[in-house]
Amino acid sequence: VQPKAIAPMPTATDSLREEVEALVKEGLFQSAWTLASFLTSDKSMKKKPEEEAKDWALFGDAAFGLESFSQAKGFYEKALMVLRNSRCEAKSLFPILLRCADCALRLRDSEGALEFLTTVPFDHRPLRHSLCIARLYERSGKREPAIQAYQEIINRTQGHLMVVEALQ
Known part of the structure; x- marks a missing residue:
């Protein structure tokens, strides 16, 4: 009989990330923005690139919900940079590229939107x-x-x- 693998305990960062996701889903973007700012500013925790990118994407989602499209695009681009630097699979970039395109569309940047959209x-x-x-x-x-x-x-x-x- 092999011992069962024990799932890692969720960290405070994981709990905070889940809270931000729930706030975004509920449309409470200002609260999500505030918590996401903590997520992205915490340099003491060593995060996997996927987690760091997700934090930036959540910050982007909160900014998008607040109709701060330029900032949202900047946060999404930070998420893309983290993923690209980690040499992740191209597929993991696609959802964030689409969010960048949505920001570009809202900012009336047709060429930028086309660039993001056609990359996917x-x-x-x-x-x-x-x-x-x-x-x-x-x-x-x-x-x-x-x-x-x-x-x-x-x-x-x-x-x-x-x-x-x-x-x-």
Whole structure:
């Protein structure tokens, strides 16, 4: 009989991180902002890069909720920097890249938004972000990329449309 592995005890930082996540989920962005500032300023705790990036992303989520899009983008970019420096899998960057794109869109930075959005592969993007790419290309007069982006969306949603038609 092999001994069972004991799960590590949650740290104070883990508990604080969970609290910030809950506050963001509840829409209590000012409180989340305050606690996230503690999370990101605590240099005494040695964190894994994934944890540090998550803390910056949570700070970004709080700022985004407060409609401080420029600051949110800065916090998300810090999270990206931490992940890139740790040589993590590219997939772990995708959610944060999409959040950066959302900030760029709110800041009316179409080129910046396109740069973030097109960095994420099509199959890792929600449809709303893919549609956003198509619209941004269309608005900027880039007809061919816009057509290609719309075609990708049609191809991806074709199966969904057939299911909806079958249910009617």
